[in-house]
Amino acid sequence: MAIDDLLDEHEQSERVLAWLRSNGAGLIGGIIVGLALILGWQWWGGKQAASDMRAGDDYQAMLKSLEAKDIKKAQSQAAALHDTPYAPLAVLDLAKAQVEAGQRDAAISTLRTAQSPNPVLEQVIKRRLARLLIDSGKAGEALKVLGNEDDPATLEVRGDAQVALGKREDARKSYTEVLAKLDVASPGRRLVELKLTDVGGSAAKPEARI
Structure with missing residues (x-):
C-alpha cells in the first residue's frame, strides 16, 4: 500500500x-x-x-x-x-335498572350525564333518554336531544315525540322515512307500519331488496 x-x-x-x-x-x-x-x-x-x-x-x-x-x-x-371505556355501558345498565325500579326521573338524570366517544353508543344513549322524556311528558325536549340524526331508530323515536306533541303530519313523515330505510324483513317494520297507520298514513308495499 x-x-x-x-x-x-x-x-x-x-x-x-x-x-x-x-x-x-x-x-x-x-x-x-x-x-x-x-x-x-x-x-x-x-x-x-x-x-x-x-x-x-x-x-x-x-x-x-x-x-x-x-x-x-x-x-x-x-x-x-x-373516565373509563366502560362508562357509557355502566350508565345504560344503571338507567335500565332505575326504570325497572320505577325511578324514571333518576334514570333521566343518569342518562343526561352520559357521554361516549363511540357515535353508535352515543345515539343509543340519546334515544333512550328521548324515550324517557316522552314518557314523562317532555316530548319537545326529546326532539332537542335527538338532534338531526336520520337513522331509522332515531327517526322512529322522533315520530313518537311528534305524535306526543300532536304533530301528526310531521310524525307521518318521520315514520315514512323509517320505512324507506328499513329492510322488508326487519323485525321492527311491522310496528312502524302500525304507528304510521295510527297517524293517518299508509305504508306502501315494500319492494324486496336483492
Whole structure:
C-alpha cells in the first residue's frame, strides 16, 4: 500500500475521531432519549392495560350490585367508571335498572350525564333518554336531544315525540322515512307500519331488496 494511501486513511480516521469527540455526547444523549421514549411507551402501555383490567373488574362489580337490586351502590360504582371505556355501558345498565325500579326521573338524570366517544353508543344513549322524556311528558325536549340524526331508530323515536306533541303530519313523515330505510324483513317494520297507520298514513308495499 502506498504511503499516500496510508496517510489518507490515517487522516480520515483522525477526522472521524475528532468528529466523535465533538459530537459523541450528542449521539449518546440521542440514544438515551430514544431508549427512554421506547421504555416510557412500554410502561405507559402496560399501565393503561392494567387500568383497563381494573375498570373491567369494577364494571362487573357494578353489574353484580344491579343483580342484587342495590341501585344506590351501583350508582356509586358507575360514577367511579366515568373516565373509563366502560362508562357509557355502566350508565345504560344503571338507567335500565332505575326504570325497572320505577325511578324514571333518576334514570333521566343518569342518562343526561352520559357521554361516549363511540357515535353508535352515543345515539343509543340519546334515544333512550328521548324515550324517557316522552314518557314523562317532555316530548319537545326529546326532539332537542335527538338532534338531526336520520337513522331509522332515531327517526322512529322522533315520530313518537311528534305524535306526543300532536304533530301528526310531521310524525307521518318521520315514520315514512323509517320505512324507506328499513329492510322488508326487519323485525321492527311491522310496528312502524302500525304507528304510521295510527297517524293517518299508509305504508306502501315494500319492494324486496336483492
